[in-house]
Every structure is written in C-alpha cells, then in structure tokens.
Amino acid sequence: MASWSVWSGRCGVGFYATACLMVPSLGHAEQEPANSRKVLHAEAHSPRPVPVRTVPAHSESMTVSAARRAFHFAAAQHEADSSTRLTPELLVKRGVVNLRDLEKVAPNLSIQSVNGTGTMNFYLRGMGMRDFTQNNVPSVMPYLDDVAFPIATFMSGMMFDLAGVEVTPGPVGFTHGLADTGGEVNLHTADPTRTWHGGASEDIASYARSRTNFFVSGPLAHNLFFRLAGQMNEGGAWQYSPSHGRYQGAANEGALRAKLQWLPDEKTDIMVTGHWMDDESETTLVRPVANFQPNEPYPILPYKQANWSMAPDFAKLIGRPANLVPSEHNMMWGATLRMSRDLGFARLTSISSYNSGRIAEYTDQDGTTWHAGDSYRNINGDLFSQEVQLKSRGGDAPLQWVVGMYYNRTNMNQSWFYDQSDTNKYLTGTSYLQKQQTFSQYAHVSYRLPGRVTLFAGINHESDDRHIQNVATSYYYPDGTTSVARFAPQGALGNQVTFETGAQWQALSNLMFYFKISKGFKPGGFTANTTQVQDQLAPFKPETDLGYEVGFKSDIIPNRFRLNGALFYYDYHDQQYLSVVALPVGILAHYVNIPKSYTYGVEFNAELHPLDHVYIMQNFGYMRGEYQVFQALNKTATTAQHAATGIWSGIYSDYAGADAGMPKLTLNGSADYRLPVWGKYEWETGVDWMYRSQQQLAPRSYGAYCLPPYFQLGAHTTFRPANDRWSVTVYASNLLNRQYFESGAITTTTYFWIPGPPRFVGGRFGINF
Template sequence: MYEMFRNKNNIMLCSGAVILSMATSAGQSIAATAAGASDPLPAGQSVGVESHRATLAAGAEEITVSESRNIFGHAARQHEGVSVTHIDTHALAQHQVTDVKGLMNLAPNLTVQPQGTGSSVNFTLRGVGLSDFTANNTPSVMTYVDGVALPIGYMAGAAMFDMVGVDISTGPAGFTHGQAVTAGEINITTAGPTQKLHYGTSEDIATYNRSITNLYVSGPITSNLQYRVAAFTQQGGGFQKNIDTGQTLGNAEKGGLRGKLAWQPDEKTNIVFSGNWMQDNSQSAGAFNIQDLSRNTPAYTNNLDTSWGFRPEFLKLTGNSARAKPSYNNTFWGGSLNFTRNLGFADLTTISAFQQMYVHNLMDLDGTHYAIYDDSVSTNANLFSQEVRLSSRPAQQRVKWAVGMYYDRTDMKSTFFNDYTQSGSRPYMQRTSYSQEQQAFSQYGHIRVEVTRKVHLIAGITHESDDRTLSNMETLRYNTSLYPTPFDARYGRHGALANQFSGMGGVEYQALKSLMFYGSIRKGFKPGGFTANNTVVESQLVPTKPESLLAYEVGFKSDYFHNRLRLNGDAFWYDYHGQQVSGLAFVQNYGVVGQYLNVPKSRIWGVEMEIDANPVPGLLLHQHIGYERGNYEDYSALDSTAMTVAYIRTGVLSPYYRSYNHVDMGIPKLTLQGSASYKAALGRKWNLTPYVDYSYRGAQQNIPGNPLYRISAYVLLDLGLTFGPESGRWSVSVYANNLLDRHYDLTRETGLNGIFGVPGTPRMVGGRLRVDL
C-alpha cells in the first residue's frame, strides 16, 4: 500500500502501511489512503505525530506510480458508506462564509435559519430540526468545532474563520464520537500549527461598506513545538433601511482571535491546546412586517424595509442606551486540550473543552415603530465537555473499531424582557428569567469488519443519559399606566431525564475498485427539554419527550475516467417518532404562547446526488441535488389561520384546533447547488480563473395552513474572476454575489398578533486580495 504526503515543492509517495497521520484538532487521525489516489495535505495544515521527518529517517524510498491523483480529493471517503458533503476553504472564502448561516446554500437538504432577528441559529437537515427560540434545548443537528460539540444555538452561530473546511454528515449520529443526535452533524475544522513558517492575510471589500479582514501566522518554536495565531474582523454590510426614518440597519462590528500550540513530547504523542475569543457588537437584522393585527400597519412590499422603536422605559429597564438600535452585545471565549497517544494497538484520544458566552440581543420583532413585540434577551452560559476515545490504528485494515465515552455539562441563566405596551392585547412590559443545569453522559462503540475484500459489515451502539433541571423560573409584569395591576409568578423546579440506547448496522459492497454500494439502518435519539420563554402558566413547563428517528439509507459512490468524473447518490427513508416542534399553546384570558410540542409520528424521504467532473484540464464542474418530502402522520395542533380569521371578525382570541394528519411538513422539496470554474494558464507563471455558481431552494412552509408563513423559492447566482501566480502565494478576485439581486426570506415567524420575516442578503459586489507565504 502506498500513501501520499506533500512537502513544500513536490508530492512524494512512500512505502509502508501508514506514513502520514494528519492530527486534526479533534484528535482524530486521518490517514490518506491510496486506493487510486490520496488527498493532498492542505496548505497550512498541521503535520501529526508521525511526521514526514520520522518517515524519511526510517528509510522510506521515493517511488513513482502510474495512478492519477484524484482532483476531487477525499479518496478515502469514497470507500465509506456514509453521506457527507465537504465544503473546502476556497468555497467558504468565495461565498464570504463567516458564520454557519452561510452554509445553507452550499449543501443539499440543509436549512440554517436565524432565530427571529437574534444571533442564535436553528438547523434542519433532511427535514429534521428544531426551531429553538430559547436556545436551551439539544439541537437535532450538532455543530462541532475541532471536535468540540456546541449544543447552544448562540455558540454554534458564532464566527467561523481560518478554516480548513466543513463536513456536513447526514442522519442519526453519535456512534463514533461526541453526542447522540437525530439529524446529523456539522463538523468545522480550523487550521492547525505547521512545521514550517507560514503567514498570510486577506482583505474582502464589498458594497454596503462591508469589510472582512483575516490574518494568520503559523510555524515552529522548536523541533517539537509549533504555534498558530489567527484573527479576523468584519465591519459594515448593513443593507436594510428604516421605512420611517431612512436609517440603515445590519452593520457588522465583530472580531475574533484563535491561538493554537501543538507539542510532540515524543514520536507517539501529540498535544494541542487551542484558545479562542470573539466579540460581536453588530447591529441585528431587522424584521419586516408581513401582518400586523395590533395596529393594522400595512405589510411591507420590500422585505429589505424594516422599522424599530423602543420606548425609553423599556430601554432603561433592559440597560440599553436611549438611542439604541436593534443590536447584539455578545462575548464568547474558551479553550480546549486535545491529547493523542499511539499505544501501538490503538490510538488514545482525549478532548477537554470549556466555552463561555455572554449574550445580549436587543430586537424589534414587530418591525414597526410601535412597542408591540420588542425583545431584550440576556443569556449567560458555559459548557464543559470531556471525551475519551480509543480507536484502532489505521494499519489494522480488516477490523476497524472505536469505543469511547463523552460527558458534557451546561449551566445557563437567561432573562427575557418583552414590551407589549402598544399591542392592545397585552398593554404591559414583561420579564421572564430562569436557570437551567444540564449534563449528559454517553458511551459508544463502532466496528467495521472486512468480511471479504469486497464486503464490509458495520455496526454501532450508543447509550446516552441526559439530565436537565429548570429552576428559579419567574415571570414579572411591570406596572404601567395602562396596566396598573402587578403580576408576579414564580414556579418550582422542573426536571427532565432521558435514558436511551441507539444503534446502527450497515453493509458496504466494493463492486469495483472505483464503485461502492452501501446500505444502513440507524436509530437516532435526542433528549427532551423545556419551553422557557414568556412563561405565564405552570403547564408550559411540562418538558417535551425525547424524539427518536429510524433511518433507512442506501447509496453508491463512484469515480470514472481516471478520476475525472465522480457520481455519488443516496436515498433515505425516515420514520420519525416524538418529533419536537415549535408550536403554539393557548392560555385562557391571555392568548397564544409559544411552546415545544411532540408530534407522535412523521415520515420523511428523499434522494441526493453529487456530480463532480473534470472533463478537460483546468475545468471543474460541481453539482449537488437534494429532493425531500415530509408528512405529519399523527398530529393535531392550534390552527393559526382560523384563529387569525376569528380574531379579525370578533376581536376575541379563541382556540381553534386542526388535524394535520398526512399534511405536508413544509420543508423545501428541492435544493440545488452548482458551480463551474476554469483555470486558464497565462504563460508559465500566471493563472486566470473565472467561475460561476448558483443555488436554488424550493418553497418552505414554516407553519402548515397559513400562506403568510410561506417562504418563496429563490435562485442565487454568483460570478467571479481570480488572478494570481501559479505558486498560489497570492491572488486577486472580483465577484458579484446574488448577481440577479433576488429578494428572498431566510425565515418567517409568529410575532404577537402578527407575522414577521427576516430577509436574505441582496446583491453584493466586491473584491478580495489574498496573500499566503
């Protein structure tokens, strides 16, 4: 067997079972395999414990092989029965992805939406997800940064910079690492320290006075100690306007810093310490008015229009300045320690991490200058996690296995202020506060057996116990001239305990050297949680039950024409039980409040296709196709449309229920992502690369039955041109994103006595200078 690594100027192939282990910050050894080709080591990526220096010292010989390198990379993954979408660092930079919301149009069947106009995010993958408006529940899609799970929406939505790439894995997870979830994972890998000195910077300037600056420096301190420091800052970009005053809204003002140290005390050990800090003082997104039943404000015809208006009493109560715009004041910091040791028969990996966040979001969710649904959210939370994993060495080909344990603990204190004073139905300000403690402990095991050279069997099991407690819950209404009666509700401690096994089994059939078929059955699990926002009755604190997902999947992976054409496809069928959804509850003499509910049974199915082609040298074509459908099979809930019609007619808000059995879940049915680029040589030293890419998302219906919640389908088209030397040491790019200037919505949600939306980014024209030395 032969494997590849890259030094500064050439690619060498060395004999031996394993010669390169790229130790990522997650501590997982990723060995490049040579089943036709291998993935080159990305520029700036750290070299692991078994460095190329040790390999050469052991007498590795330089040889030549006739196999062509796989230009699409990830050759080893083409022989694994899993569905993964990889987004490389070039695509992330090309689309100005600085947070997870930017991933939505780069992967099939993925939806990433802001929670209201706040900085928290919600994920849906293959139709499975939870709109968590209090960010205190386990997400269906878990985000990992360098192997550290971030189960809080605010943490997951923080900045992304100095990245190697992003891998989006679909279906129930938790059998090989981390925490069990039902929908899948988003694995973000940041660049690590290097054995040689590297440094670089990039500057991206675009319309709406947007500026994104990145810089890094990486290299050795001693022969066995390396470092990396990276930083970024983002400014401007506000494209919304106040329909009443003409003021702009949405300008970014954020920055971050990350430092890493990698130490190899001996040839079998690698220790990586990582520390991070980020500050976000940006203006928030603005809501646009779709329907206002409180003041009958006309719906905005342009979704880029917004408005806001905070009463002085509310700003004083929440500690904001008298002229505050909708804005964020968020601080994130933390660190992790990753230890990897070669024990001979296996690799031992431990990951210890701590993350702290202080979040303050000021939002005007009615999108008008009235005090109908003005919000101020303050959350102080920290997360500690510890993982220990033992995994087989890459040289053990016939049987590969991993066992491990994972523990996490979160402590959260949140306060929600609402100003409903001018709503008509709730003429007061309200404050809800609570504390939540949560801890989870899981154990997992995974094995892959090569029964024959062509047939591989896979099995996995995980057990997780999740225990969370909600305490110090209190709701206060503040005296106003319109509402003189005080209100003070305090609630006792509430607990939720989940304890469940999950499992999976699968088969891989390597029909040909470059063609593999696979099938799997996976049972996923996610614990229940609490509704903790705007709590006015004790019944709102009844926790949701855990949800489970039985996933069936078949697929194939293939490379043709000497690795110039790649075709991957899969089909999936989900039986969903206890699906957690953001629904509505009716409180007598109060009205409608948000509450998490369980849908007894749902069903989702779909297909996905990945097509990559390199028909002629320099020309790269990529296409992702995702199609999915979902239906509620057993679900009854409040009918918001009927309630709205009755309220308009009578002025009285009364509950109306409807059966949603066999009703479409409203997830986007078709998602498409495609790109084309051509690297043209200008002489021997220079390259000119034009590119075009597009994305299409089908219509989305967030709440069944009401067309006002429908997010229309849209197409985004991007064009660009990059010029630089063959060495890749620098480049200059010009681009136009959303060239057609499509106005589209990211989300549509329920406000108090109305509906509001949040717009996507309009056309952005800019340029980028990048230097890597």
Template sequence: MLSLLLRHGWLVLGGVVVLSLPGQAQAQSGAAHRPHARQAVKPPAAPVRAETITVNAQRRDFSYPEAQHVPDADTRLTAARLIERGVVSLRGLERVAPNLTIQSINGTASTNFYLRGVGFNDFTQNNMPSVLSYFDDVPFAFSTMTDGMMFDLAGAEVTPGPVGTRHGQSDTGGEVRLRTNDPTDQWHYGAREDIASYSRSRSEAYVSGPLARGLSFRLAGQTQQGGGWQRDPLNGSHLGDADLWALRGKLKWTPDSHTTLMVSGHFTQDDSEVVNPIPVHRLVGTAPLPVESWQQTQWSMRPEFARLIGRRPGLKPSEHNQFWGADVHFSHDFGPVTFSSISAFETERQGEYTDQDGTALAQADTYRTIDANTFTQEVRLQSSHPHDRLQWTVGAFYQRSRMQQRFFFDYTDYVPQRGYMMATHFGMDQESTSEFGNISYRFDHGVTLWAGLLHEIDDRSISGLQSVIFGGKSQDFHGESTAAAQYAGQAGVSWQAAAHELVYFKISKGFKPGGFTANNTQIQAQLDPFRPETVLTYELGLKSDPIPNRIRLNAAAFYNDYHNQQLVGTVLIPNYGPLSEITNAPKSESWGFEATLDIHPFAHLFVTQNLGWQRGNFQNFPTVNRAATNAYYAQHGVWKAIEDNFAGVDNGQPKLTLNGNAEWRQALGPHYGIDFGPDWLYRDSQAITPGGTGFYRLPPYFLLGAHATFHPASGHWSATVYATNLLNRRYAESGGMATTTYFYLPGAPRFIGGRIACDF
C-alpha cells in the same frame, strides 16, 4: 512535450512514466561529443542493461479521493471552496451542501438547523439541537457559541442522519464538523482582506511556526465591519452593520512521534446589528402595515425600555455578545491502540435586542440576556492501523451545561390586550453521560460489515422561572425536570464493487433528549417537558467515479421513521393569544434523496452540482391550528382554540434544494492563471407553521453569483472580484410570528466585492 520527454529519455504510457537510464553507455556517448574531452582508445564495453524506474502518477482533479471508499453521505468541503463561496458563518454552509437549511432566529446570531428535513426550531436555544456543530471535535451544545469562529479553516464536513457511535453525542439529524488549521513546524503567515458593497469589510490574518523542538504555535484572528443594507424610512437610519472581532490561538507539543498535545483558546466579541423583519400580515389590530421596499424596515427603542434593560437610548436591533473557550486535545499511539482525550470549556455572555414586529410601535420589542457555560469531556480508544481488516472504537462522553436567561418585552403599544413591559427569567441545568462503541470488519471481495451502539443518560431541569409585569402582577412557577435513558445505534454493509464504485446500506437509530419551552411563560402547563425524540433511518448510498478524474457521482436515498418528533406547535392562552410551544408529534415520517455530481469534461472546466429532494408528513399530530385560530379571532374578536390533527399534512420543509458552481481554470503563460465562473442556489418554499399556506410559507427563490480570481502559479497570493445575488433578487431567508404580525426576514441584496489574499 512528447519530443522533449523523448529527448531526455522519458517514455509516457497511459499515465505510467517509464525512465530509461543507459548508464555508462550514455555517459560515454556524452563524453564523445564534448569538444575538449581527451579521446582514448578503450576496449569495447560490456553490454549494459538499461535500468527502468516506474513512477505511478495519480491525477486528483476532485478533492478527497480517499473518501470515495468510505460508506457515508458526508459532504466534504475544502477551505478553498468555503472562501470562494463566501462561507463566513454557519448559515453559509447551506449554499454548498445538499438538503441543508440553516436559518437565523429573528435575524440574530442564533441559528436553527434542518438536515434532510430533520431539525428543531428553538427560539430560546436552551435545548439540544437536532443537528450538532463541532469545531475541532468539540461539540457546541448551543449553536450561538460558534459565532465568529469561522476563520482560518482547514475544511468542513456535513454528516446527515443519526450519529454518535464513533464520537461525541447522539442526535437525530446529523452534525456539522469544522476543522481549523493547526500549528506548523515551519514558519507560515498570511492575510486576507475582503471589501464589498455597503462599506462591508472582512479581514483575516494568521502566523504559524515553531517555538522550540517539538513545540509549535498558530495565532489567527478576524474582524468584520459594515455591510448594513436596511434603512428606516421614517428617519433614514441604516441597519445591519457588522462589528465583530475574534482571536484563536493554538499550541502544539509533540515530544515524540507517538504523542501529541494541543491546547487551544478562542475569544469573540460581537456587537453587530441584526437583520430586522418585514411584517407581511397583521394578526391583531386594524392599523395598516408599513408599505416599504425590501431593503426598508422600521424599529423603535422607547427610552423607558432602554432604562429597564440598562442599555443606551436609541439602541438599534443588535447583538452585544462575548464568547470564549478553551480545549485540550491529547493523543498517544501505543502501537496496537491509540488513546485520545478531548476536554473543553465554552462560555457565552449574550445581550440581544430585536424588534420582532418590524414596525415603529412597541408591540414586540424584545431584549434577551444569556449567561451560559458548558464543559465536555470525551475519551476514546481505537485501533491504530487504518488498513487492518478489523477496525474498532470505544469511548465515553460527558457534558454539563448551566444557563441563566432573561427576556424583557415591551408591549406598551399592544393595546388593549397588553399595554405593559414585562420580563421572564429562568435557569437551566443539564448533565449527560454516554458510552459508545463501533466495530467493522473488511471481508474478501470488498465487503465490509460494521455496527455501533451508544447508551446515553440525560438529566435536565428548569428552575426559578418568574414572569413579572412591571406595574402589575408577578408570577412564580415551580421548577420542572426531565430525564431520559436511551440507546442509539447503527449497522450497515458496504461493497467495493469495483475500483471506483462503492455501494452501501445502513440502518441507524438516533436519540435526542427532551427539554422545555421557556419563552413568555404565562401558565404552569407551558413548562411541562416535551418528550425525547427518536428516529429510525434507512439509507442506501452510492459513491462512484464512472470516468476517473472526469465524472464523480455520489448519491444517497433515505427514509426516516419518527417517534415523538420535537417541533414547535401552538398553545392558546385565554385572553392573551396564541403562543409557540415545543411539543411532540407522536408519529411522522420523511424520505428523499441527495446527490453531488462533479464534472471535469475537458482541461479547463470544473462543475459541481448538489441536489437535494425530500418529502415528509405527520402521521399523528394533534395541536391547535394557528391559522384557523387567528382567523376566528379576526372574525369574532375573541380568542378560541381551534383544535386539529395534522395527520397527513406535509412537514413544510423545502422539497427541492439545488446549489452548485462552474469554474473555468485558465493558465496565463507559465507563471499566472485566472479562475472564473458562476455559482447558484435554489430553495423551494418552506412552511413557517405546520400546514402553513399563503403568507405562512416562505416563497421559493433562486440566487446567482459569480467570481474571477487572478493568481500566480506559486499560489502565494490571489486577487478576486465577486458578486452575490447578482440579479438582486428579493427573497426571504426565514420568518415567524411576533404577537401582532407575521414577518419575513429578508435576504441580502446584491453585493459586489473584491478580495486580496496572501499566504507564505
């Protein structure tokens, strides 16, 4: 290579390419060696000064190098990394980010988030989550609305800690932001087909290009089918097949270089079967629990219950969901300032059947319907030149949501305690407004100071709640409402200590409004609103490339000081049993750290390791001790609330989480290459009730995967073989309680698959 560069007049010195062009002298030299060139005697040429062109070449072996100068602890993920790790739903993000837990609620499309141990377990999904999801800067008030949206992605970001002074809403845990691909000014199209074990298939396709001058479009879609790996040992039926399709369209208009208008719309139809629980402990009754393998489960659908809910007999635990929405993005650069507006409307129509006790008995069969919609509007003004010393943003945000939910329960075999079918119905209205601003200034010597403030007013109410026991009595409950007006903010300082080292410190206050517990309501007191939650977070962070393009280390340590942390406690209903209720822990705390290490020790090897560690405890949390209450009932046959204060008790979140991957990238001649390597995930144990031990905790687990991808140098296509849970480990992703049993939701077994992709 060196001789080739020298032969063409190139000199390479320490990453700087110097090109020497001797001008006419070189041209004459070339002519003298052409055999048919006419020779002429000319006077000696005047000395010619060599022209020198300096080309600065930058290697980018790690993604997002510009983010190394941003004082945050965000995890930034490329679309390629998401595809490689099989992240096709929000839950998959916990495999590629530190200190992040995203768990399905009873095996369904609804999810709960925990980031740095900050999270919220909300089965009814009618309250604001602690960690918000954004698609293309549109916040989703109800996480289920994101179902089927994770395709044709451009990338993702996970931001821990309180947010809200630069965009969107305030919350206490952070946010997950996903970006989808925009329309292109040139024609592009592509497709991806993924086929794996248990007849699972995932298909994606897109087309993008210009329609007219300044006008372009993008249309993308996906389908998911099959993949069910659970079986009922009583009849041999299998469970868990996906049945989902989704479409997204975007239209982009740029009438001039300063103005952009983007109109987007999407639709998802999800009729997938869900993962059914495995009972691990019986709370009520003496019937033995079914003894089954990890891939077996039981369920039932009584014809009477099917008629009540208006679904076909023999229905398997499954979804019947529709989601659609549209949004309009507008921005205009006025020179010194840029104005942007984001308007969005989202809807969900959900029908969800779950057999929560995991047995063939009708003791906790549940069917839920949700009709909900949200409208959001955000406007922002911000400085236009990102390299100016002074940067600022001001804006306002508005959200309105409407929801109607109805729960149907079949307790026919739960005798003598119940032995009936019942339904609960309620409506919820919510409205909030907020104003926010953020300012930063870069001083000499690499020091930057910043501060931000948000003020939010939130009003929400629950109404029309009715509980009906079919063949028995009905109860009507009067409505409740709650309002909050709070401030959130942030202040910090960063120092660019060297070209490749940044340190920062910030203090953030997060705010999350209160809400209601609205599941299986039996007494009016269950509708008392829980209070708003606030957290004061201290964070110290480092971003460094000790050896550029060889080693990158980003790390952050944090401390969370909570007031009125919202979490699921227990209330005992006399002659009925314990029920979950969202309540407040007056005082709690958590602390920990996270780190991401990227290593490229030599030409072909790339390694990424994420590490998260956190601890936390309640400093004051009076509640019913569910374990002691259940034990008293088992001994005496009478429900009696055992009151306790969980002061000093661990918050139950996984203390240690690890995930990462290693990849060997090998050229196969000048035209082809192969990338291959393993990936891994470790999660520590997690309590499913405060202070939980024994079966009240999910066991720790370790998963191993691997992949190999063959591709041409052009990158226009690729072929991949992969495996997930390569060791076929038995593990539980989440768990909970369903009237008579405690259950675990089992994780997927080994999947072996292949994927073919093309992009042109």
C-alpha cells in the same frame, strides 16, 4: 500542472482564505489504503501529527511537486456515508463566511436565523427544531474541532482559518460525541505547521463591507509548534430605516484563535486551543407580512427598507441607551485540551473543553415603529465537555473499531424582556436558570470480509438530565407598579440506546455501494419563553427516528467524473415542534411532540472535469415529509369558543397527511475555468448558483406562511502567481439582485420574514508566505 499542485497544497491565505490545508495531509493520506477510517480523518481535517511524523523530512517538497488531483477526499469515496465534505478553498470561493452560508454548498440543508440575529437553527433532511430560546439540544449538532456545542450560538464567529467542514445527515453519535436525530455540522480548524507560514487577506465590498483575515504559524522549538489566526468583519449595512434616517445591519465582529502543539515524543501529541470572539454587529430587520391587528394596517416599504422602535421605558428596563438599534452584544471564549497517545494497538485520545458565552440581543420583531414586538434577551452560560476515546490504528487491517465516552454539562442563566405596550399595555420579563448534563457511551466496529464486503455496527447509550428553576415573570405597568409570578422548578430525564448497522460492497476499485439502518435520539426539554402559568413549564418528551439509507459512491471516470448518491427514509417518533396550547389564561406558545411522521428523499453530488481547464460541481437534494399522527390546536375555533363561553378550552384539528415543511428541492453548484497564463500565473473565473423551493412555515399553510422559492447566482474571477504568494479576486454575490427571504416566524401581532441581502460586488487581495 505543477503550478496547480503548489496552489492546492501550500498553506496560505491569498484568494482562498486564511485557512491552511497542509500538503502532508493531502498528499500522504490519499496514498493510504482506501478502506482506512484513519485516512479519512487525516484527509478531511487539518494535518494531524501522526502522519506528519511518519513521513520523511523532505516529503513536503516532494508532495508539492506531485500531480494535481481534480477531486478531493479520495479516501472518503470508500466510506459508507453521505457526508458533504468541503475544503477551505471551496468555502472562500463560494462566500461561506458564517454558519448560515453552509446551505449554499450542501444538499437538503437549511440554517435559518432566529429573528434576524446571529443565532441559528439547523435543519437537515427535514429534521430540525425552531428553538428561539436556545435552551434545548439542536436536532443537528454543531461541532468545533470535535467538541459539541449544544448551545449553538456559542459557535458564532468561528468560521475562519478552517481546514475543512463536514455536514453529516441522519442519526449520529456512534463514533464520537453525542447522539442526535438530524446529524452534525463539523468545523475543523487549521493546526500549527512544521515550517513557517503566514498570510493575510482584505476583502472590500458594497455597502462599505470589510473582511480582514490573517494567520501565522510555525515552530517555536523542534517539538513545539504554534498557530495564531484572526478575523474582523465590519460594515455591510444595506437596510435603510426611513423613520431613523440611517442604514442598519452593519457588522462589527472580531475573533482570535491560538493553537499550541507539543510533541514530547514520537507517540504523544498535546494540543491546546484557545479562542475569543466579540460581536457588536447590528441585526437584520424583519419584514412584516401578516398583521393580526387589521384595524391598524402595516406600512408597506420597499425591499431594502425597514423600521424599528425603542420606547424610553423599555430602554430603561433593560439598562440600555434609548438610541439602541437592533443589534448583538456578544462575547464568547473557550479553551480545549486535546491529548493523544499511540499505544501500539490503538490510539488513546482525550479532549477536554470549556466554553463560556455572554449574549445580549435586541430585536424588533414587528418591523415597524410600533411597540408590539420589541425583544431583548440575555444569556450567560458555560459549557464543559470531556471525551475519552480508544481507536484502532487503522491501516489495512480488516478489523477497525472505536470505543469512547462523552460527558457534557451546561449551565445557563437567561432572561427575556418584551415590549408589547401597544397591545398589552405593559412590559414583561422572564428569567430562569437551567442546568443540564449528558453522559454518552459509544462503540463502533467494522470488519472487511472476503469479496470486498465490509460489515459495520455501532451502539450508543445516552442519558440526559436537565432542570429549569428560579423561573419568574415580571409585569411592568405604565403607572410604575410591578407584579411578579414565580413558578416551581421542573426536571426532564432522557435515557436511550441507539444503534447503527449496515454493510458496504466495493464492487470495483472506483465503485462502492452501501446500506445502513440507524436510530437517533434527542433529549426532551422545556418551553422557556414568557411563562404565565405553571403548565407552560411541563417538559416535552425526547424524540427518536429510525433511518434507512442506501447509497453509492463512484469515480466513473477517475479525475474526470465523480457521482455519489443516496436514498433515505426516516421514521420519526415524538418529533419536537413549536406549536401553541390552550391554557386557562389563553393560547400560548409551547413545544409539543408529534407522535408520528416521516421524511424521505434523495441526494446526488456530481463533480466533473470534462476538459483540462473546466471544473463543475452540482449538489441535488429532494425530499418530502408528512405528519402521520398530529392533532394541533385550531386557534381560530378555540378563540371563537372563548368569545362565546368565556372559557379557554382547546379545539384541535387533525393534520394527518399534512406536509412537514422544509424546501422540497435544493440545488447548488459551481462551474470554474482555470487557465495557466505565461507559465508563471493562473487565471480562474467561474459562476455559482443556489435554488431553494417554497418552504411551508406551518402545516397546510399558504400565502404569508410560506417562504417563496428563490434562486441565487454568483460570480468570481481570480489572478495569482504559480507560487501563490499573492492573489487578486473580483466577485459578486446575488448577481441578479434578487429579492428573497431566508426564514420567518411569528410574534404577538405579526408574522414576519427575514430578508436576504441584495447584490454585493467586492474585491479581495491576499498575500502569504
């Protein structure tokens, strides 16, 4: 078993990625007291300097020779949460190479593309927001190395050289960062190492897809360390356009990340991180499934075929070539300064971060050669954040606490252009400037009582202030004339106190129960699509939810059978929802607040090591949700009334008791067989699977307004030496070549689905030192 511990602990790319999970982090952290929150941080992230500096210089070699643990995150088994924690090895093995892929490895999680682009919307336990303009706070906040990204698109391309990922459901913001209603997705990147390590991997697959990764890390001086990592993704175009005679959807993306760590003394740690990403990838073409112009039926194409159009007038308007294909033209960069100081009784940490992005996306939202849903958007934005935190030293002390403040500021210039000339006979463009700042203060405390009972409580106060201004919509007519409508600025202020309280009971050394109540908060915002009247800019209200969760964590048979579970219920108020409203000019898209709704469900995570060479993982998620108070516009009745009276006046339907959407059942798991070969090598083979049930895209919807259920199966086999100097892998995703759809939405004349990729068969070779 020693060879397995070398493979699991040593830094390297090989088969398992350009991520590096350092041995001192795992080996040392899992020996700390089980109730230490500091231990969880050290174990779940890449190695932090505090544990590294406190272990002897020879500890790394000692840990490498230690016995292999069947399951990771032993310390987290004593934490009162239902977070899904993922190692970099698992991410690579399951083909998790972008944010959307995370739904393959976490229960009740949906991450869906906006119109086939790299922009994603997050939904966790049924809570989420369909924000195609990306100018509002996501219901599930993405983080990169403890920095919040309210503009989620700015995190694109960052899933490489990882140390781990955490998916945390429910109200958050009591121990770090910003408050939110749905939860968090946290990416932790690998830190510099104390000794020299490096590696590279090349992944070649079907449709000429190529993924290249590398990293190099080591000391520059006795107290100065660095890490440089990068990736490049190319090819993979599997959709064919008959009208253009070419394949569509090829990736063309590159990214770099550099870290410099300075330890001026035994108590101080300073880390500077910089990253850059450029994305010129083609987007996935949509598949039209409902046509609102029945006199012109849509062409029916095979699954892997799709079309698009680019009118010369539209290309001239947006300043792009007439042969432009649906694609991204994005560049993001940023820098983070993290400083911490051991004060003896606590650790003081400061995290300062600046991120900037320039995004340009062209999509064809009707999936035909018509000019009925072509869209081009530009986002120029920047994010600045500052967090200051004071945290108790952890260890075995019964009292643990953390207090902190988080400030976030965003500036965004955005413009949208639409070609609907086949329906409206003109082109449109809407532009605006949005500014926002958030100030959050939080505190959390836990105390361990006799009888192995721990009580905990947290509080967060958050104030969010945002303004939208310089809003203008231009209409470009075929005769060359232009008209411009300008609108007054709007503001929205959110101010809320949220809380968390609960208890956990360590009934046995390998069995823990917990219960908690928590309240979440998400600021309001603006509808910022094609603005036609001032009323469209009226801000929607903040949303809140009150969550109840009871769960358990158990290692029923240590290193053989682990089972964790949670039961949850969320009472939702003023849920933010993309709907439509009737205004004097017609029926227009607008975010509304659903006064009252609820979601409940259950989750289980099982890990089994029944035989010496067999490893099985299974996630199970089931949830239901209903709208309790919700009056929504009836478009059919409202349109009929307008035809009879000539007046646009809303007629509303009662959706009380309607299903709140989202897949009710999510399953994902894997089974692996690992066998030592000739005493110097290891062979591993396995399969993985994912199932998602039907998803309603609108209340009481059916047919084209529901995404069909789907099942995915993958497989892999890997051969590597015990010292992990190299590895060779053959794999397949969507092994059964199923046809399925990942998300759906609506444009002026079309309801469309986003198809998922077909079967990919590939090979990966990696070397490391």
